[in-house]
Amino acid sequence: MTDQPGRLLLVDDEPAFCRLAAAWLERAGHRVVVAHDPEQAAARFAETAPEVVLLDLVMPPRLVPEAGLDLIPGFASVPVIVMTAHAEHDLALRAVERGAWDFLGKPVEPELLSFAVARALRVARLRREVAELRAGGGAEDLGLVGRSPVMARLRERIRRLGATSLPLIVLGPTGTGKELVARALHQVSDRRAGPFIAVHCGALPGELLESELFGHIKGAFTGAHRDRPGLVEAAHRGTLFLDEVGEMPPPMQVKLLRFLADGSFLPVGGREMRRAEVRIVAATHRDLEAMVAAGTFREDLFFRLKGFVMRTPALAERADDISLLAAVFLQRVAPGARLTPDALSWLAARDWPGNVRELRAVVETAGALATEGEGVDAALLRFAAGEAEEEQEAPPAGAGPGQLDAAIAALESRMLRQALAETGGNQSEAARRLGISRPGLIKKMARLGLR
Numbered sequence: 001m002t003d004q005p006g007r008l009l010l011v012d013d014e015p016a017f018c019r020l021a022a023a024w025l026e027r028a029g030h031r032v033v034v035a036h037d038p039e040q041a042a043a044r045f046a047e048t049a050p051e052v053v054l055l056d057l058v059m060p061p062r063l064v065p066e067a068g069l070d071l072i073p074g075f076a077s078v079p080v081i082v083m084t085a086h087a088e089h090d091l092a093l094r095a096v097e098r099g100a101w102d103f104l105g106k107p108v109e110p111e112l113l114s115f116a117v118a119r120a121l122r123v124a125r126l127r128r129e130v131a132e133l134r135a136g137g138g139a140e141d142l143g144l145v146g147r148s149p150v151m152a153r154l155r156e157r158i159r160r161l162g163a164t165s166l167p168l169i170v171l172g173p174t175g176t177g178k179e180l181v182a183r184a185l186h187q188v189s190d191r192r193a194g195p196f197i198a199v200h201c202g203a204l205p206g207e208l209l210e211s212e213l214f215g216h217i218k219g220a221f222t223g224a225h226r227d228r229p230g231l232v233e234a235a236h237r238g239t240l241f242l243d244e245v246g247e248m249p250p251p252m253q254v255k256l257l258r259f260l261a262d263g264s265f266l267p268v269g270g271r272e273m274r275r276a277e278v279r280i281v282a283a284t285h286r287d288l289e290a291m292v293a294a295g296t297f298r299e300d301l302f303f304r305l306k307g308f309v310m311r312t313p314a315l316a317e318r319a320d321d322i323s324l325l326a327a328v329f330l331q332r333v334a335p336g337a338r339l340t341p342d343a344l345s346w347l348a349a350r351d352w353p354g355n356v357r358e359l360r361a362v363v364e365t366a367g368a369l370a371t372e373g374e375g376v377d378a379a380l381l382r383f384a385a386g387e388a389e390e391e392q393e394a395p396p397a398g399a400g401p402g403q404l405d406a407a408i409a410a411l412e413s414r415m416l417r418q419a420l421a422e423t424g425g426n427q428s429e430a431a432r433r434l435g436i437s438r439p440g441l442i443k444k445m446a447r448l449g450l451r
């Protein structure tokens with residue numbers, strides 16, 4: 001995650017400290033507005049709409065911490081970092097009770113200050129983005145979460161091409177939202193009142209796929225007891241999403257090409273051509289050009305589809321979106337839950353080979369396992385991602401007193417964590433997979449310190 005400069009309000013009655021701290025912060029690119037007493041602070045807050053407030057608690061005229069403490073609730077819409085020379089535990093707690101977000105003891109060190117500000121800015125932006133999404137940003141986002149330029153361009157393209165009925169292909173690595181793009185194309189088109197049907201072309205063998213797509217006539221094959229319309233007919237006046245079109249066997253590719261040319265098709269066992277008016281959106285994570293070169297994908301079909309190409313970026317190409325995606329996924333399973341700063345750093349630093357799908361699974365599992373009222377931290381995310389901590393996982397070497405018990409506990413812990421991660425934290429399902437009762441699982445979790 002890149003740290004971007006922000007708008008800050010610095011409230012402190014000592015001009016010398018204000019000048020120094022403002023200079024440090026401005027060097028990092030932040031814009032700093034200064035206030036020296038509570039009245040000025042309230043006015044500057046209203047005028048400049050800062051993203052983060054840095055607040056000294058002891059201020060004139062009374063020179064007691066209450067002067068600063070009383071300001072905190074009014075600043076609650078943004079993270080407030082409290083600074084004071086009287087950095088006592090008690091005062092910190094009172095500030096946090098009033099809604100302060102972080103606490104810095106004076107004298108403030110430049111590095112600590114800039115670190116706290118960067119963290120607070122990240123949180124401020126996340127809060128704003130989530131609030132925007134909740135307030136209906138979803139429709140404008142076409143169901144695709146992300147603020148990066150590459151996502152903005154993708155949405156722009158969806159809006160432009162969504163209005164047409166031309167076939168197109170969505171290319172991108174696994175889990176990057178190709179199906180979501182297809183759905184968005186359907187939603188922005190004037191077909192939106194019609195059906196959206198998704199077919200996974202690799203999930204069925206060739207003959208079954210043909211009958212699934214184009215239907216069959218009674219008696220066409222053993223078990224065909226009556227005429228059955230296919231999905232192209234079911235998708236009439238709507239959109240048919242052909243996922244993993246690269247898996248389509250060559251004979252089916254010919255039939256798809258004909259359908260793309262004029263909307264006609266022959267049901268399996270049929271003698272009369274039929275027609276349906278369907279927009280085809282195909283997708284694949286495979287390299288179709290290489291497949292054409294290898295002769296496994298028809299060149300004419302490739303050219304027909306590739307007139308319009310959409311590309312969904314790997315998550316690594318839009319790393320700035322990770323925190324927003326994570327916050328949105330977390331809100332869906334655990335409304336009100338927060339990602340801690342170390343969780344955000346862990347998410348940003350990790351590779352996501354499974355892209356958004358993997359990110360979603362990890363965050364949702366962690367959200368399901370989170371204790372109410374506590375933030376989701378990096379340790380919980382690591383656990384949800386099934387990333388074992390080496391020292392806990394390694395079985396003790398050699399035999400010795402108590403080592404069998406330790407090894408059994410390590411094995412139990414690993415199996416429990418894996419089952420919970422794989423079932424998204426569903427204890428009943430995890431217990432079933434492990435072949436134990438749910439109360440038994442809960443007892444073991446408590447004994448192994450897994451809750």
Ligand SMILES: Nc1ncnc2c1ncn2[C@@H]1O[C@H](COP(=O)(O)OP(=O)(O)OP(=O)(O)O)[C@@H](O)[C@H]1O
Pocket residue numbers: 143144145146172173174175176177178179180181243283284285312356357360
């Ligand atoms: N931009 C996004 N905003 C919100 N959720 C997303 C986004 N991109 C992907 N997802 C989520 O990630 C998961 C995978 O998305 P989707 O199935 O569309 O990916 P895909 O590229 O079609 O994957 P595959 O190639 O494996 O079929 C879904 O749960 C989807 O909701």
